[in-house]
Amino acid sequence: MSDIIQPRVLKGFRDFLPEAEIERAAMMEKLAGAFRSYGFVPIDTPALEYAEILLGKAGGETEKQVYRFKDAGGRDVAMRFDLTVPFARFMAEHVAELYLPFKRYHMAKVWRGENTQRGRYREFVQCDFDIVGVDNAAADFEILSVIRSAMTALGAADSTVRMNNRGVFNRFLTRLGVAERSVEILRTVDKLAKIGPEETRSQLAELAGATAADELMAFIRADEAFGATLDRIERLAGGPAEDSDRLREIYAMAQACGIADKVVLDPSITRGLDYYTGVVFETFLDAMPELGSVCSGGRYNDLASLYTKQRLPGVGASVGMDRFLAGMEALGRPSRRGSYSRALVMNLDDASAVDYQAAAASLRAAGIACEVFPERRKPAQQFSYAEKKGIAFALIRGEEEKARGVWTLRELATRKNDDFDGLAALTAALSSVASEA
RNA sequence: GUGGAUGUAGCUCAGUGGUAGAGUCCCAGAAUGUGGAUCUGGUCGUCGCGGGUUCGAUCCCCGUCAUCCACCCCA
Known part of the structure; x- marks a missing residue:
């Protein structure tokens, strides 16, 4: 007589248990910190848009992968497949209320809706940051610099930005x-690292x-220093011009800011988009270079030409959070944490129930996250609970x-x-050790 | 989307054409309120799901769903 529905999630979609979600939340906080330190401000847009908005310019792969359906009112709608296209619509709609550069x-x-693999899901988080309204080396460099700051904040300073x-x-x-064959050529060149020079050459x-x-x-060799590569490709491209000068300016800024050692000029980096x-x-x-890029981006001359006549040049990049986390996990350096509680007030004596709540209140007032075990149980079970949640301290009063x-x-x-004589002494002691961890 | 591998207890995995086991975890007790050792006992499975072949399927066949790998594309 049991006709329960089998609980399950869709291909490429995932549940996140507390440990994983805490790690994701921490990652987003670190990224937000990096973005804010450069003056970037947060926005949000709807998950669902009119299909014509999202698919206006898309073709081929994107069109096939997008989740698209008719809503209850018969509207042709689609779920966003990146954050750049909705941002273009957002800028076209709100530029008059904002300011430039934005x-x-x-x-x-x-x-x-593409096929899944490690680090590739059907639902994933992107962390985009863009500067709109300026087309110069300062803006390009700022994005490069934010990428480095973001990677460092995430504990991945041992990463390299390859640019072109x-x-x-x-x-x-x-x-x-x-x-006239540039699109196919760019796409082939982009695969150099994956398929090797022989195969690339034959294609x-x-x-x-x-x-x-x-x-x-x-042309696409990347085995020299930044300056030497730049001189070579500039010569092969026909001599000095604004585009190569731009790279030179950006690199000079990177050197001045001490991040040049993690930046490589790689002429084979072209981006498929x-x-x-x-x-x-x-x-x-x-x-783990084989994981693929964990943060990609570049300059586009006209973000919102589909939606407005105003020209909006921009530059930006996007951290693939889920791919990044898959990489860190494969490298064996996940930062596991079971909760935010620092202390557990043990529940050992019904007559002390009031004392337990008072103790917790005292700790929280001192900024220490804590919880009262909600029913009386054997100490071993409460210790075990605390350890599962990664709680470092137990308060005992039986x-x-x-x-x-x-x-x-x-x-x-x-x-x-x-042992402590009173709550004040206990709270003070815990404050000093809690801040260390 | 195409091709390949995998899917058995909460977790890690054995196993067999006659409806299943180990370790771990969990629970109880030895030790009647302060957990890392030991011993004893115990709970837990639609053997991913559906169909077929068969007297009988977790095992064989087909389909399907999911995960991983390659291609494709990309974060």
Whole structure:
């Protein structure tokens, strides 16, 4: 007679238990801190938009992957598949209420109905940050700098930003006479790290001929210092121009700010997305480059041309939070934490129920997160509960302690007890140790 | 979307054409309120789901769902 529904989640969608969600929340707080330190402000937009808004310019892969359906009112709607397109609509709609340059960050879930794999889900969080309204080296550099700050804040300072400028690449393709095939060529070049030089060369030869393929392979090498690579690709592209100067300026700023050692000029980085027009960035964990980029972005000349006649140049990037976390987990450095409680007030004596609440109130007033175990149970069970939630301290007051007029503070890890004469002394003691952890 | 592997207790995994086990975890007791050792006993499974073959399926076949890997694409 049991017809319960089997509980389950959709392919590519996930539940997050407290430990995982605490880690995600901590990560978002760290990112927000990095963004705010540069003056970026938060925004949010709806998860659901008119399909024509989201798909206006999309084609091919995006179109196939987007979740799209008719709502109850017959509207043709779609779930956002990134945060950039909704941001374009947002800017077109609100630019008059805002100010330029506008620097925003946006951390939210997006949905893509593509096949899953480690670090690739159908529902995942992107953390975007963009500067709209300025087209210069200062803005490009600021995004680069925020990427470095974000990675450092997340405990991944051992990562490298690989950057390039599509303008230089396009000039080079024009010189080669293969500009009309640039989209396919860019896409092939983008796969260099994955498929290796031989395969890349043969695919390029099919696209552009053997001679051009050899020249392309010579162009996309990234085995020299930033300046040497820049000089080489600038020469191959036809000499000095604004695009190569831009890279030079950005690099000078990176050097001045001490982040140049984690920035590489890699002419093979082109980004698959075709709306990028200037600098492009990809960020790889040094210990796990095969995971793919955990933070990518670049410059686009016109963010919102689909929705407004006002020209809005911008530059930005996006941290793939779920992919990043998958990488950190694979590298064995997750920061597990079971709760935010620092102390558990043990429940050992019904006659002391009031005292327990008073003790907890006293701790919270001192800024110490704590909880009262809600029913009387054997001490071992309460200790076990505390340890599962990662609570470091237990406050013990049973009949014996009450008779002696003391509170016992027990450190769970060491199992050492200390007696305190009153709540004030106990709270003070806990304040000093709690702030250390 | 295409191809391959996997899916057995909360967790990690054995196993068999006759409806299932180990370790761990959890619960109780030895020790009647202060947990890391030991011993004893115990709970827990629609063997992913649906269908087929069979006297009988967790095992064989088909489908399906999910996870992982490769391709594709990308965060």
